Amino acid sequence: MRFSAASAALLGAACLVPAPVPAMAATAQPVDAPTRIVLPAMPLGQALLALARQAGRNILFAAADVAGAQAPPVRAATFDQALSILARSNGLVATRLAGGAVRLAPRRRPPASLRAAPRRQAVAPLPPPMIEDRTAIVVEASLAARAWRDGAAEDTPDALASAQIRRLPDRTIAEALGRLPGIITLATSLEGAMGRVDHAGRATGDFVAMRGLPGAYVETRIDGIEIPQSLPYSRGTQLGLMALAPDLGLQVHRVLDARLAGEAIAGTLDIDHLAPFAPRAQGLRLGLTAGADDQAWRFGQNAGTWGANAGFGWQSPDGRLALVASAALSRRHFASVEQTYQSGNLAYALTDAQGNSAPGLDPAANLLLASVNAQVTRGTAHEETAFLSLGWRASDRLTLTASAMWASRAIAQDVYQVSVQGGRAAGFFAQTPTADGLLRTQSVRADAHYWFETNPERDRLGMAQAALAWDAGATKAQARVFAALGRTDRPDHIEISFWDADTTRLSGGVNVADVRGFPVLKLAPADAALVANPLAFPVHNQGERESETSQDHRLGGDWRVQASPAPGWQAEIGGLALRSWRSRETAHFLYADTLPAGTTLGNSGLVDGQIGPVLRGVYDYAIPTIADAALLRAIGRASVQPRTIDDSNANAYALHEDRLAAYAMVTRHLGGDDDAGEGALDLSLGLRGEWSGVSGRYWLAGNDGVPADGVAYGWNHLSAHYAALLPSATLHWRPDRQWTFDAALWTSLTRPSPYQLTGGGSATRDSQGVTEIQLSNPDLKSVRGTNADLGVAWQGPGGLHLALGGFAKHLARYLNDTGNDLNNPASVMEYRAIRLIRPENGGTATILGLEASMAVPLDLVAGVLRHLAVAADLTLLHSAVHLDNPALDRVERTQYAPASNLLLRLHYDDGRWSADAACRLTGAYIQEYGIDVPTFAGTAPLSGSALDTWVRPSRQVDLAMARHWGRQTLRLALRNALDDTAYRATIGRYSDAVPQTILGGRQLLLTWSAGF
Template identity: 20%
Template sequence: MNNKRVKTQFRKNLLALAIAAASTAAMADGRLEGKVSLEQAGVSLEGASVTIPSLNLKTNTRRDGSYTLSSVPAGEYELVVDYLGAELTKTTVVVQDDETQSQNFVLSKRSDEEVLVIGQSASANKSLNKQRAADNIKSIVSADAIGNFPDANASEALSRMPGISIERDQGEGRFVRVRGLAPKLNAVTINGTKMPAPGGSQRSVGMDTIPSDLIESLEVTKSLTPDMDADAIGGSIEVKSLSAFDREGFYYSASAEASYDDHTGDTSPKLSAVASNVFELGDADRKLGVAAAISWYDRDFGSNNVETGGAWDFEQSPAGLEGFEQRHYTINRQRTGLGVNFDYQHGVDHEYYLRTLMSEFQDTETRQASVIEFIDGEGDGEARAAGVRGQAEVARELKDRIEQQTVRSVVIGGINRVDSWTYDYAAGFSVATEKKDQHIAGAAFEAEFDDMGWMDSEKPYLLAPAGYYDAASYALDDVETESVDAQDREHNIRLDISRDFFIGDLASQFKFGGKLSRREKVSDDEVIDYGDFSDQLLPMSSYVSGEVDYRLASYGPGIDGGKLSSVLAQAGEVERNLEDSQVNDYTIHEDINAAYAMMTVDIDRWRILGGMRYEATDITADGLSFNEEADEATTATQFSNDYDHWLPALHVRYSLSEQSILRAAWTNSVVRPTFEEMSPGEYIDGNEVERGNPNLDPWESSNIDVGIEHYFATASTLQAFLFYKDISHFIYESEHTLSDANETEIHSFSNGDSAEVYGLELVYQQQFSQLPAPWDGLLVEANATFTDSEADLGDRKVTLPSQSDVIGNLSIGYENDWMSLRLSANYKSEYLLETGSSQQEDAYVDEQMQVDATARFWITEGIQLYLQGINLTNQPYYVYNNHANYNNQYEEYGPTFKLGVQLTDF
């Protein structure tokens, strides 16, 4: 894809297509425009199909229900509007050259079904119409559907969709996986602009920073078109915020809720409000839409954890354990979100918009930990068998910090339609920050005990003498404080130009454009070590915070961070930790220049979309190299890397009928290394070197998707898709030894040769409106994705990290005039978390199934009372090494219950 012959031919084809498109300017130039709405007012109909069958000319309605058909030859035609769940509507129109004909439609419900403005079936129906109208393969969930589940953030809302699974942090959804591909292999955009990652070393976007209340819809594109960024192998996730034109007239919704955390016994408040209105400016053709949404959530919760970190000796039989940790977390999480959006329309041909989104996410976390390390008589580590007692070193540790993450996004743009041309342009700016002010990153009170042992390899249970639980047994050893300041900025401009025309009697569109994006990732850590408290004999008993509510075993007292901070001035040694303070500091610039051309042709029931995208990437990275033996970090490291990619795509859509669609796609995508993987920092300790690899090649993937969609009633569909991904240059953590005099061991990241991913995605969704009452209110949604993968590490083959063989959702809903019920289950099978130096050291996450429930009751037409239950079965997070019997990490959170009230007015 990178040879000169392909580039030259592409330029020639692009020029020929542009000349062909421009040469049609004198051809048929009549236009049709209008709006499609429902008999019930309140919601704009996006995704309705508007067709002139005799010309095979078709389009779909936009967010506000409007449509445009350009380059229509003069004549009399039948115009047909199709919307899933509504009666097929037809009318006759007369088109004149150089004139615009307006034709609006008001759709009515089918005789045996019901088109609703609100409710479970209405939200599902809205999403299915948009999916059916798309030229590529995508899944969509609307704001109304999000409200049917107890989802607090964008990540959890996505987990209900086909092919999607999530990774949770402290029980809340955070990172998103698409079709079994790790979060770093998926892209996230907000209103068309790339969403940066708050975490210092990550490219993956933690979507728990975005409250679900700010979202109008979530779209997951699984087959990219050339006009999209190509940085997604799994899928591209688009977060769309509210527009006033999504609804007609004035609209508002406000809710208040209280959530009870069973683990801590705390009750937490949440408030949210959404409002929008459309104002006419002088005449009906000029409209200003204003929409705003705000959300605030202040949650107290926690978790219990026991983990070995893989400290098993599998050479023993049975395996011995070198040590483990007991951890207890108490967390206060505050999430505040605000979005204010402006839309201006001058007729249907001129649109201008300003989209803003701000989210602040703050975690106040206290972690109490007891770290047990078994030792033998000479003081070396010992892998102890279950039930065998002996000496152990114990450190009672505290981590007490406040982490703040912010995401801000601003997009300004417009769309202008002039004759058969459409000009779509936008400029976007987004910034994500992660900030941790100076805090206790680790404080340790230490002691040694005899008669220490353990039982149960899945949830290690400590066997200890009474002195272990006595705070007076421990003396302060050291304290480490840390501050973190990371920032990820991205700004871009794009221009897309399209031209509708006919090639003979074939309706066609030529589209081309480009995008320039500039990204800067900065990471700055500052770590201070306070040590040598040994001569002061500071007992832990002077700094306790009371008994720790650790539910997996007896624990004893915890450490009070406030009391401990007062003794830092008494430290015998205070020094800056050069390794952690400088090796993790870096600045990385990533510039991407992109251009594309694509063409769409309708041939009878076929729609063919093909094109090419070109992306050129230029990366520079600055950091430091630290030498442990010299105890200095003065060597600056700077790297640069550049590469380009030609990425062809072909999408084919065949309409078997109005209800059934065959789809096929061949696409190519590229995902760049994470900032951690290409970090220029380097740590040298004798003959051991740890470093990033700025010279990594990006992941490249050639993707094939084939499937069928059948829409057979309101909110009802059957879908099946096969997908295959041929991946090269995949990236993995590597260890190798150089053949030099010191036999230097390099711990870094490397490119693998090849990997394959293949799978099957199934979707079934049905509203049983044809059943007699009361069963006509039943709604069932089910999806399952079966995936397999193989990656070649050279010495062995593994599945790709984060890839579950099976993920699925099952939801059973019921709705009538006064209540709405929903019971849902989300399942994912085990998956590889990370590779070790051997198969025995590989870490796997065990299978998980979370069960949630929602009940809504209409007190009046505009007031709802709702109850929600989350994680009703107390599903734990369990990681193991080699076999499910051997713990790497076990953590449980308990269920959460919510009670709330919502006021809505259309």
């Protein structure tokens, strides 16, 4: 779908499709419906659930408030009497809400010196606890609504509980996170850089950007442990790895104090499993999924999706032992239409005598597209996850826990292409003078090509930890040791092509017209017949095979101690020690005799069918498909071309990183001693120290590892060190029950990736015969971030919620996302036809943002709408970055920073039926800066900010409907209901001269879940 400002305005009204809000899941209950209630002694969370079921009432409470608490036996004539017994026995206060629901919260306690320690039969571990659903009987807050922690000097993160995640057809964690303000989901990014646009062809969200910064500036943690950074070119993480298991919860921290601000300028993402003592962990949970991909269905390919998950929790009768386990398994087929162009097949259509874009023209609109690649992709994604956690309350003060998790994903993806290339060498272009002294460039020669590649990926993640928590009342302590491994592979990426400079040559060059936003070739009848018959193309590239592996293995521990040394004061100290082993290696093989010379595609024995038409009315021809297994067998019989030691070690590195951190925080609490916490003012000051060192070796490819001309080819040693002190201050004020105000000033840092530190470690020869060598730069600096946040939230009657927040970020020594290129490659030496370059830091970046959220139960408008609620989130961003690159403008925008991102949701729930409709409108953003855009026209590479690659505005509408029977739910969901474009990028913000487009179709999902 083509998206414009006008359609955005129309859609704001047409797709008002939002999120669930409080106090709307059930009709009002009688205030004191008499009933005899008898409950035995049990954990408090279970007792509240049992009471809610018997009385048919909604009870809302935070799992952390009841963790470890035990309920006494209850015999009561009414619901109110029973609730009062349970609340009083554990120091909780009940507040009646509109509609008959009741909220339980801890009583605001006086300063520590004036009160006795609370009596609890058992003690839960210290924060950060495992993340669970926020309420036991879910009348859930809006996905959009910002939550604020009562009485804490910290902005509590937005969160998605497991029940919320299941409501809409999200397939990955990245897709679910994209429903929170300030976060956008990315189908591809440079930091992944394994397949790039073909990665986007999977039409799946695998990456996120937060507050205008890519994943390298976000710290992602699972159960409190930072996830290994196994992507080859970045410190970002692959969030598409983990399927959305039934017991997962997600939280986003945007405002960080000294506990979290170490390496997260954008914020932190927490992915958490159920803790063993969590009230809702007990029992058996099952889920099944079936679905279909309509694009694969249209192509006549396998279109099915299936999945299964299970979770189980057990707790001993005395509440001292607990276990929770979960597992999920899924397999999904997908297919997409891709339109791309061949790298280098570009030139300026109108130039001056020096080859520059003609004055007065937009350089992007002045581009001549000299190739059209029509592609289809098909594939499967197979995902597995497992989790196990054990807990033991050794005493009333000591709790021990141990957990382990494993996740893996295997993607098999095939890409088939029929293309016409009219710019693969300078001789394919011709220039003619114009009357005003300019030169007009045209494509005068073109060849038809058939090309096949696989784009496989294998991701694995394993993590284990053991922790203890000690609670002595005024003093609490926690310690943990952990190990983790992450691995990202691109195994057996294979390619083969069929074309010939004579057999598949067209009668002229490339000339295109725009049809529905796609470049379509203008062909003579004979040329059209040639392009439509790729089975007659002879073999050209006899075959390539490449494998790439990137790993990160970790071992470490952390600790924290919290104390209340005086009335109204709280102090906390903590530390972290971590060692990480990171490595990367590649292997590339070329083959010369996979097929006899002159063998056509049709006679190759590789073809197993065809897909077509590719896109009716645009690319009305079919593309033959190759069986990758058949090609692998053929390659296995072929002779490998000679390989050098550079071929064996290219781009390899083996490094270890050590990181030490320590922090101290002090919090002053003033006022707010009543049960509601009114008048509470908290001020926290913190200081964090970070030290890290990187050392190891990397291979500098060139001259087969033999040093020459003053260049140390072969293995080289790298050593780099980083240290920083990071102060922070946060303020939280709650003047009354409705209003909350927050402010924060904090600092953070992000270190360069190992790939940037090693400089890529390769040598290439340019068209002028100059060898360009990429060197390491151990002096590459970490990025320093200074952050300011302000926020206000208002909680009105009946679940009405409004929140507004603003933030500012200033980054020094900025490093942009360059994928497998270098940051600001600066020439440091040039002699004897050798140019040495190394990565350099950029200048400063400033990001300003505004985040607004609202959640409105519509029964406030009219009683007939009592089961409906709407919610909306709006994020506005303004960014300015000084990249200090002479090829670009002095000021650019940051990458992945759309000026606006709007989330709308409509939710219906009457207790038996529920329905959701959600809409996302994301503005345009820069993906890649216009530095050295390749051209084969015989001129220098094209550069300039006008040639930045922009991802165009996008829209996605999702629908879901569910039927509930007790603890069973059957849900039908449709993803991308309006069949919107999955991904569209262009060179230039407004020009459509050089586009890349992915059509991913719709996905239908049917899920069943039950609890026992």
